[in-house]
Amino acid sequence: MDIGMANERVNGNQSKPMVSVIVSTYQHAPYIKECLDSILSQKAAFPFEIVLGEDESTDGTREICIEYANKYPDTIRLFLRSRKDVVYINGYATGRFNFMENLKAARGEYIAICPGDDYWTDSNKLEIQLAAMKSHPECDMSFHPAIERYTKGNKRDKIIKRRSKGSKIFTAGEVILGGGFCPTAAIVMKREVLEPLPEWFHTKAPIGDIYIEILGALSGGLLYIDRVMAVRRANVPGSWGSNRKGESSHEYLRRVELHEECYQMIDRSTGGRYSKEISKKLASYNLISAKKFLKDRKYGEFRRVIEKSWKLSPYYSFKQAAFYFFRKLELPSMGL
Incomplete structure (x- = not known):
């Protein structure tokens, strides 16, 4: 049996959700509560689930996730991963296995992503993005700008990835040239975008987000919604960017x-x-x-x-x- 599935703490509500929110977390003890609370506060007229993959943290993140899964069994499906399954790319540990297993477990027609060190700021975010996507059925993915917040130092908050004044559909070519086109916590997509993900994504893609955005734009473009609805934390210890500061x-x-x-x-x-x-x-x-x-x-x-x-x-x-x-x-x- 798959290790991720074997360690699921099964929830009580087996009804099929409209949206699966994927939360991959590792060493996020100071942040994971705010992340989960922001998702749980969504005012959605449709059912959604949180697929929470915890990657065997040692800082208390796992215990917090178990606490939340016990408190919200009808919404949170918790998967306890093992570090022995971590995928290394270019010599660096990644969260790729955790993310891929979370994706396999997701049951929704739509997939939203919120990394465990980020959070949402608008309780209507899911409603807004799904309504926009249903108005533009040609688009497989939507996103919006976010606030970038540094966890250390004196840098002020700033809005990032504000791509247009008003809604706009960006072509796949524009997304390719942009690279890191949208904040990860801003992504909502149809599940078909990631079914199946190509083999090279599992083992070679240095930055998974970039390629998810491109794959999401290939069919009908990427739908931009000009409304800030998330916070991206920067400079988080152990994050992808922090780990590569000393890269030769x-x-x-x-x-x-x-x-x-x-x-x-x-x-x-x-x-x-x-x-x-x-x-x-x-x-x-x-x-x-x-x-x-x-x-x-x-x-x-x-x-x-x-x-x-x-x-x-x-x-x-x-x-x-x-x-x-x-x-x-x-x-x-x-x-x-």
Whole structure:
């Protein structure tokens, strides 16, 4: 039996929900209560469930999840995962197994996502997004802007991913170029978007959210709703971004190479319809990689990667062009 399913604390209400809210959590003890409370406060005219996957935290998150599952057995389905099942990508532990198993367990016609360190701020969020999607049946996914809130330091809150004044449908090409197009806690999608997810998503995708957004936009575009309805916490200890702050230039290049493999799979599956946008996106990743090598004074790697960026999409940006045309200037070898 699947480990995730084997450890489910079965709820009492087996009626089929309209929406399954996927909450994947690990080491989120200071945040998970606010996350769950914000979902439980939804004023929805339809049934919804919370599929809560706890990834064997050691900071008290698991105990909080068990407490909530016992308190709200008709809404929360808790799955207790094991760290031995964690999927590593590019040498880093990910929450991919937890997310995938949560997705398998979801029973709703629609899937919403709220990471355990984020939360929703509008009790009508699910109602608003489902109503908008039913008005635009061609769209498989919707999203909205969010507040970015730092857990450390003096940075002020700011609104992120405000893509338009008023509602708008973004094409898959625009989503590919955007990369990280919407806050994860803002996503609501039809379950068919993720059925099934391609194998490369399980084992290669460095950032799962980016590819979920692209897959959600391929059919009829991504529906944007111009209303702030969630908070994205930034700088959370142990989060994806925090764990990669010390990432070396070579580690980042390996991440770019994984992105290239994933985008190539998308390019093939779509018959080359988005080849131009994919080339531009990969050019931008390689430009970032080139800057990292230049900063580290690894000039041979810098030249190789900036030439690759140029080959993918010349004149992608002024900085790319400047780096490319001045790449052969005499630079101190620094022993590299």
